[in-house]
Amino acid sequence: MDNTTTTQKPVTAFATIAVTQIFSVAVMFIAAILPFSTLKASMLVCALILLVFFTLWPLKGGKSDRTIAFVAGISSLWCAALSLRGLLPNSVIDNNDSVSMSQFIAAMKPYEKWAVSFALILVAATFVSFARQMLREKRTNLVRNISHTLTASVATAALPGWLFLPSIIRFMPSLRNVYGGCAVAVICISLIIVFSGMAHLWNKNAQYDAKCIKPEIGMALLPVMLSGMLIYAAGLGMLLVA
Template sequence: MSDETHICNKQVQNDATSCTSTQKQAHIPHTNFLAMIASQIFVVMLIAGASALPIATAKITLVVCALILLAFLTFWPLHGNVIDRAIALLSCIASAWCATLALKGWLPQSVIIDNETVSMSKFIAAIRPYERWSVSFALILVAATFITFLRQMLRENRTNLVRNLSHTLTASIACAALPGWMFLPSIIRFMPSLRNTEGGIFVAALCILMVILLSGLSYLWVRNNCKNYYENNVTNNIAISLLPIMFSGMLIYIAGLGMLVVA
């Protein structure tokens, strides 16, 4: 029995060593790496450009978000099947619908009156959409977590339970956060009215820095994957590179709140 146990432990150790070795040796081909960077730059420039247009509204940004969602669901870099994609899709639809309702109508382009006094009525009108979407976002995450867990419990073969849960929830959270970019047009229109220009620049610079750092994580996600997860595929890597951009919707939302605070 001791010999069998020793052999079993040795086999497990060899498997772990093999996985670790694969992780260390895993690398992204230069073509894939450049494709990831180009995709992220293109998507950010597209959504920022659409939001900066003089006629920009939340609906225009919503169209760009829909294109990003379509690309992510088409290439789908995570484990899962049609059901997992449907859960992520429904999370995004619910979040986008709530954001559209919250941003219905024109938001105040300034909360300042007489060049120095903050108008509480305008401030409340400006912050109310953020409050509504944050509550909706939290409820969507709770619902997505419950549905994902229930979906895994109904499987006959519950292998890789934790992995499947994490992958589906990651996709659902990213898709639910994507409509946060819909706040960008109102933020851009609001910035010229800031009294504290330095504070507004700091918030904007911090947001841009966080988006860049978050985008860089996609490279680490691919590079550090073990052989059971890593796929040397351009479309797979492009889809993974979209995940940080989708998560960055929450950073845009937070930046909008920061602009109101420093106003």
């Protein structure tokens, strides 16, 4: 009886992780292809993912650790929304079938702005996380607590990278280098799949057992949030191969 339960538990956890990830990515993609308000829809999905992640927090740490990661995620989401509030060009190709530098610069600006914001947010999260641990009277599990807080902070701050997906989808039909664009897309999708597979390994690690109701759901969302960086990188790649 115990052996059957032990066998079923990893299978159930794996299925929960897979379904959560597929559903999250599918909803994000649907929000990105809507014919109206794609940015607002994508922001709503990101906000819901953050809500679920913090409700089913899969890592060690208390309320202070969650607060640091939450502030990092909200700040990054706000900065990404501000960076993308202007309409990005659907193409950087002019009438002469060559790259228009003015359109290219306009397309690059949101990426530059969010990259700077992302870096500053991570620096702030690192400083606050370290300072908080140093102020504790009992500094047990110091490295683990800092690493878990920073992992969550990086993931939540990376999540808004998915906000670039709508502009990437609109931009793809204008690519002159179709093979280059397809290569960027394939690499991005492959890395997202690899990231997603890591959740199952993390879920089996006892150090990540937060004793919550469904820790595997929170763990499944970690790679999805981290994949925001891959979407961001794919957007840059599309611009470079245009």
